[in-house]
Amino acid sequence: MEYLKIFFVNTSLLITVSYLANLLYKHVISHAPEQAKKISWVALAIFAGWVSSVFGYRLDENVIFDLRFVPLIVSTLAFPQPFLLILVGVGTGLTRLTFGINEAAVAGVLNLSILGFVCAGLSFWVRRSVSSIVNKGLTIILVVNLFNALNIIAFGVIPARDYITDIMPVTFPAGLILSMVFALIIRDFQLELLRNSQIQRANKLLSEQTEELHKNKIVLEERAKQLTLASQYKSEFLANMSHELRTPLNSIINLSQLIEESDASLSMEETSQYGGMIRRSGEDLMLLINDILDLSKVEAGRLDIVKEELNVSEIPELLAMQFEVAALQKGLDFRITLDEDVPPTLHSDPQRVQQILRNLLSNAFKFTSLGSVSLNIRMEERRQRESRQNWVVFDVQDTGIGIAPEKHAIIFEAFRQADATISRKYGGTGLGLSISHDLARLLGGFITMQSQEGEGSKFSLYLPL
Structure with missing residues (x-):
């Protein structure tokens, strides 16, 4: 009966330790990284095994009977990872040395170390088996209790005959039953932790979905505003x-x-x-x-681009004929320059290139009342998509009204002008720059702009050489 009393005391202590560990997990360890959780579990399992030994049944001064192997059973179900189980087994065995170093203590270390390796082997089956958690638990409890009894017979200091006839008939079934009871209680704790974890994950997912909906709402509101x-x-x-x-x-x-x-x-x-x-x-x-x-x-997407040889040297003459009269009428200085390093021909669409330049020059003359308008054709080496490329650049510069920095982003949009009053004062539809921007893109180039309000503007058409 003494064995049963001590085993019940062991079970009660293990339940108390488990309850305290459960509180510690919920309020502290659950927020820790995964690695810290595993280390905490190993430490708690070893501590539970040591507490079981402290209150174990002392057959004599050195021999202690207890349920220190029960935390190892629970660890095999909770964390079926071989290395962790070996750590728990060896660590629990080493705690036996805190009660004195003797033959019985060495046998206890050897026993728990062997059980750690046995549970490490069982962990492979736990992870791969499709059996229910109940069947897995019963199998592990039976195997560990059986190996515990065999180890005591093989390495224990008690004569094998005395152990088999007097002690084992009481301790083996008691160990099985109390292991099952404790495992069921721990299973309840695990289920509660699992439910809490699922609730936390659901709350996190709900929070993420709420945040995503809020972002989508902002995007929809922005799109509605744009429309x-x-x-x-x-x-x-x-x-x-x-x-x-x-x-x-x-x-x-x-x-x-x-x-x-x-x-x-x-x-x-x-x-x-x-x-x-x-x-x-x-x-x-x-x-x-x-x-x-x-x-x-x-x-x-139906605007046709017809690429052919474009005579760059003819562009200054053609544009001069078109805009010299406008320059004379407004009293503006109009200059066209062609750098010497510009190639004589360019493979592009002549009609569309001239259309872009006419739009840019028309705007320059429209918004300039004093000063000058100029067109400079030059070469520039510029990085494009992680490679350097040569470009023919057409710079249209004026000394007109200019464009405020906050209006730069909208100036190339269709139906937009920098100021609603511009169309009333200067005329026009606001389509010229938008069409020029799209045509430049279709020709493989682009348009850049430099402008300050009251200081004129510079629009540059880049065409690939």
Whole structure:
């Protein structure tokens, strides 16, 4: 009966240690890294085994019977990792030396070390077996208790016959039953920890999903804002466009009506003058329609680029013919320079290159009332996609009104101008830069801008050599 009393005391102590360990785990260890959790478990298992020995049954001064192997059983189910189980077995065995170094203590160290290696072997089966946790637990309890009895028979200081006939019939079944009871209690603790862990993971997942929904809400609000702004810009564009279209149309209609109703009262000079005004109004109207059509083609991906040999040396002459009159009318100094190292020809779309340069120069003249407008054609070596590449650069520079830094990001957007009052004061639809930006991209190049409000602007078209 003494064995049973001591074993029950052992079980009670192990349950108390487990309960305290459970509290420690929930409030301290659960927040630690995974490695720290494993180290804490090994330390607690060894401590539980030592406590079991402290209150074990002393057959004599040196021989102690206890349930120090029970934490090893629980460890095999909780952390089925061979190295950890060997540590628990050897560590628990070494605690036996704290009660004195003698033959019985050495046998206790050897016994628990062997049980550690046995549990390490069982851990491979625990991880790979599809059996239920109950079957695994019963198998481990039976194997460990059996090996514990065999070790005592083989290495113990008690004569094997005395142990088998007097002690084992009581300690072996008691060890089995109390191991099962303790394992069930620990299983309850584990299930509670598992539920708490699942709740924590669910809360974390819910928090992440809430945060993701909040981010998506912000993105949707931003997109809704952008759509509202786009709608507003298109409304402003339509208002400006109606004015821009009506002006040349009204000129064409009114002048045509004058010529029609004049009979023979108009002189040849007046008729020629009116005809010239009708032609210029028609050209302005054609430019507006072409801009709208080009923009719609670019957005639909249907704008054709026809690359062929472009004579770079002809560009200054062609553009000078188109803009010298505008320069004289506004009293501006207009210069075109071509650096000597620029190659004579370039493989690109001549029509689209000239269209971009006309747009840039038209803007420069439109927004410059004093000073100068210049076009400089030069070469530049520039890094592009982690490799250096030579570019032909067309710099269009003016001394006009300039653009404020906060407006730089929107200046290439369709239907946008740096200021809503610009279209009323200077005219235009705000499509020129957007179309030029898209055309440059289709030609394999890009456009950069340097500008300060009140200090003029510099737009540079880069085309790959």
